[in-house]
Each structure stands twice: as structure tokens, then as C-alpha cells.
Amino acid sequence: MNPTDWANRLEPALAAAERLILAVYERAEIPRRLKADQSPVTEADHGSSQILVEALRRLTPEIPVISEEAEWSGESVPRFWVIDPLDGTKEFIAHRGEFTMNLALIDGGKPVWGLIAVPLSGRRYVAWDRQAYRVEPDGSWHRLNPLMPPHNGLRVAASHSHPELVRAWCREQAVPIRELREAGSALKFVWMAEGEIDIYPRLKPTMAWDTAAGQVLVESLGGHVLRWPLGTSLTYYSDQMVNPSFVASTPGVPVKFVGN
Numbered sequence: 333m334n335p336t337d338w339a340n341r342l343e344p345a346l347a348a349a350e351r352l353i354l355a356v357y358e359r360a361e362i363p364r365r366l367k368a369d370q371s372p373v374t375e376a377d378h379g380s381s382q383i384l385v386e387a388l389r390r391l392t393p394e395i396p397v398i399s400e401e402a403e404w405s406g407e408s409v410p411r412f413w414v415i416d417p418l419d420g421t422k423e424f425i426a427h428r429g430e431f432t433m434n435l436a437l438i439d440g441g442k443p444v445w446g447l448i449a450v451p452l453s454g455r456r457y458v459a460w461d462r463q464a465y466r467v468e469p470d471g472s473w474h475r476l477n478p479l480m481p482p483h484n485g486l487r488v489a490a491s492h493s494h495p496e497l498v499r500a501w502c503r504e505q506a507v508p509i510r511e512l513r514e515a516g517s518a519l520k521f522v523w524m525a526e527g528e529i530d531i532y533p534r535l536k537p538t539m540a541w542d543t544a545a546g547q548v549l550v551e552s553l554g555g556h557v558l559r560w561p562l563g564t565s566l567t568y569y570s571d572q573m574v575n576p577s578f579v580a581s582t583p584g585v586p587v588k589f590v591g592n
Contacts, residue, residue, distance in 0.1 A: 521546025
């Protein structure tokens, strides 16, 4: 089965999860509870997780699936799926519209196939091996253009919770900010793939399911997702889901990594 077939075979499950998510999103008040790490979770997170995990197990029964909203033994395996069934739960609860579904295949520590679904637009972003596509709601596939070096200052992305930290980092790096955009979820990787931002520094911990699909998308278009401050590639292992700080960027962005 080729990578395009994976996306097409997963589409019914993605559409079902999307319908569930949007049905919950339409409520004026979205019930939630707090997980052990004090992050919120909703019935949309759990429902989407169940749909997507089952679909991946049917698609590739030999590959384990790790979901943010399902238990995992912590076993070390070389090849696995990692998914966030509703990335941006805080923004979802606040009705900000900034939420996605993220799916990525990891092989030997490297993310090799990724899909980001944007429920409010109905679009999917699918990437693997130097190929990246936007899939429209009508099912048409459109190849995305390679990322270009920035000019006249940088368009910077940050999460809602850390914009001042990002501004301070840019000052230390002598990175000229032309525009700073804030968003939750993997939408920041989508913005970069669409040519709307040049750099996304993430200076606080994230999890593998937050970033792996976005990393495939950005790297497939010639960009970089590198650990900060080491400048080495962000990698993923099934017995360690926590990410270090990282910087995602288009080619030619002047970041001073250790050893540069």
C-alpha cells in the first residue's frame, strides 16, 4: 500500500471523527475534565481517539498505535503510529477554532508519514518523503510548493501561552520580527507549509503527538525541525513521548544553534 492509499483508506474514519468533533464544538458550553497533568480533555478527544485508533489498527494491524487519549505500555518498538485525536483542546473548549487531528508514522525514531486534518475547513495535509499535499474537502489533491527563504524580516508563530518568551528568544537571536501570529495546535506547521510563516520556536515541552505529523509536513517541503539549542533533528521513541524544545523553520532562517 502506498502513502496516498493510506490517506484515502483513512478518510472515512477522519470524516467520522471530524463529525463527532464538530458536533461537540457546536455546543455553547463544552463539558471537560482535567487529566492527571491538569490538561483538559473532552468527549470529543476520547471519541475521535477511538475512531482513529480502530481505523489504524485495521489499516496496519502489525503496527502499534499510540494515542494521547489511550493507555500505552511504554514498550520500546521501532515502528509505531502516534496520534493526537484532538490537538488544541484548550482552543476547542474556548471556541477559538484552532484545533486539528494529527497522525504520524514513526520508523526508527524518524517521522516518515504525516497527516494533519483541520476539521473546521475540512482540509487534510498529507506528507511523506519530500512530497506534501493539501487535500480539499472535495477530495482533490494539490501539491504544496517547496518552502522559500524569508525576506524583509521574519513571520514568527507562537502558542497563545508563550508569545513573550518567543519575543525574548527572537531578540536574543537577533531575529527581526515582521509579524508574530499566535495559535494553538499543529496549525502553526500548516501555516509554515502554506508559506504564511517562516519560523516557529517552541521553547517549552511538547509531546510526540503534537509535533510528529507537522515535522513530516515541514521537512517534506525543505524546512527544518531541530532541537533547541543543539540543532539536531527531533526524533521519537515509543518509550519516551516528551519532546525537548525545538525550532521549526523554512530554509535560510538564521538560527544560532550550539556549534554553529
